[in-house]
Amino acid sequence: MKILITGGAGYIGSHVLNLLGQQGHDIVVVDNLSTGRKESLLYGRHEQFNLEEVEKLDQLMAKENFEACLHFAGSIVVPESVEKPLKYYQNNTTNSVNLIELCVKHGVNRFIFSSTAALYGDSAPNGICTEETMVAPINPYGRSKMMTEFMLEDTAKATALNYVALRYFNVAGANVDLKVGQCSPNATHLIKIASECATGKRDKMAIFGTDYDTKDGTCIRDYIHVDDLAQAHVDALTFLEKDKESAVLNCGYGHGYTVREVVETVKRVTGKDFPAAEVGRRAGDAAILISKAEKIREVLGWKPKYDDLDLIVRTAYEWEKKL
Ligand SMILES: NC(=O)c1ccc[n+]([C@@H]2O[C@H](COP(=O)([O-])OP(=O)(O)OC[C@H]3O[C@@H](n4cnc5c(N)ncnc54)[C@H](O)[C@@H]3O)[C@@H](O)[C@H]2O)c1
Structure with missing residues (x-):
């Protein structure tokens, strides 16, 4: 499959890239290396630019005929989001609007989104979150992600796009073969x-x-090993290919x-x-x-x-x- 991965040089994206690359998919990674590393790109072709550069993204998508998009790129530090909320709404929400719009324009109808347990805030009784638990994020990071989920839900109703939003709990560990791992500068994990x-x-x-x-x-x-999470993306891609439906799913143990x-x-x-x-x-x-x-x-x-x-x-x- 011809796949666009945003943020593939980052922690989670690089583990998914490693799995999809091993399966022989044809992959282009868009990553500005703001927190990712070039050495983590074990497969695919790298386009180094910021997702804010919508024209570049449009040109790339017009040329490549992608069949699926996996969207990892984003800003992820909760305390920073409290101090700099607009950075999060720009990078996580506005850039996602543009990307989703371009997917619709170019007929990329399979979309996998890196969502988060931060959507639940404190709303789950005893902290146990089902996918039906009310979303009530308590920080700008969670809100910026929630809006992207809403946009995907509405877009899937109105267009041919189907999506899987994976709500990651606490992702941890490194690839069991130690080919890739977490390199994030100033990580808070x-x-x-x-x-x-x-x-x-x-x-x-x-x-x-x-x-x-x-x-x-x-x-x-709830700590989930990053290789298990990567496998969930591969499974989500198969689901989108076969079932042609959308789903919102928790990723935790x-x-x-x-x-x-x-x-x-x-x-x-x-x-x-x-x-x-x-x-x-x-x-x-x-x-x-x-x-x-x-x-x-x-x-x-x-x-x-x-x-x-x-x-x-x-x-x-x-x-x-x-x-
Ligand atoms: N790590 C976790 O525990 C966790 C939990 C829940 C959700 N998530 C989500 O998973 C995704 C990936 O997280 P991660 O831990 O791999 O983070 P990360 O910082 O390691 O990876 C993000 C990647 O995106 C790139 N990037 C960021 N903004 C960009 C932009 N505007 N244009 C181009 N590239 C850009 C960075 O250079 C980096 O390679 C994020 O969307 C995050 O919200 C992560």
């Missing part, structure tokens, strides 16, 4: 930061908030760990100790976000292989040592 501490790249880390209504007072998240549990796991698995200072809450964090994870298995036939926190941590740490 817990397991990445703890791995940086374990490898000595950082001398300490922070635990934000110890007074949440959870078993040990720290936030609970259906259970969670507290921040303290994750930090302890990193220390145990790596055999390294490092300071983890307990500080106040960070803006925009929900207490608990856990996926109700049945629908994606039913709709896509997705079968995760790496639901194992130790393995997630080990791959993140091994990758961090290689970087």
Whole structure:
């Protein structure tokens, strides 16, 4: 299949590119390398420009006859979105309007969108989110993504475009063969930061908030291995090809760990100790976000292989040592 991937040089996009490339698809990656790395592009052709450059994108799409678009490019740091909301509405919402419009114009009728559990905010009872849980994001990052989901829903009703919005929970770890991994500069992801501490790249880390209504007072998240998430995209592409329908699906394992549990796991698995200072809450964090994870298995036939926190941590740490 001829595929356009935006943001393919980034953490998640590069893992999906690795899988789709291995399957022999013909891929063009549009990525401005704002947070991605050229070395992570193991397959396909790279076009380095900003999605804001709509004319360039239009010309590329007119020339290439893409059959599918996977849209990863975006800004992803929740606390930054609280400080600079318009950056997020520009990069995540406005750029998505333009991309979706060009997909309709050029007949690219299969669209996969990187959505997020941040859409749920604090709205899920006990923090367990089903796809029917009310979307009520509590930060500009989540709102900027929510608007893109709404645009896709409305566009799918009005045009031939079908889409799968994958609502990622906390993505973590690195490719099990260590071909690609997370390189994001200034990452705020817990397991990445703890791995940086374990490898000595950082001398300490922070635990934000110890007074949440959870078993040990720290936030609970559902950590999904990035290779399992990448496989969900491959399965979503097959679904769009065969079923010609749209779907909104959670991507998580259906259970969670507290921040303290994750930090302890990193220390145990790596055999390294490092300071983890307990500080106040960070803006925009929900207490608990856990996926109700049945629908994606039913709709896509997705079968995760790496639901194992130790393995997630080990791959993140091994990758961090290689970087
Ligand atoms: N990492 C997570 O835990 C997580 C969770 C939920 C959702 N998501 C979503 O998944 C997607 C990918 O996240 P990631 O962790 O791989 O982030 P990332 O920062 O590693 O990757 C984003 C990629 O997009 C590129 N990019 C950003 N803006 C661009 C623009 N305007 N034009 C061209 N290229 C641009 C960057 O250079 C980078 O390569 C994002 O849309 C994010 O919102 C991520």
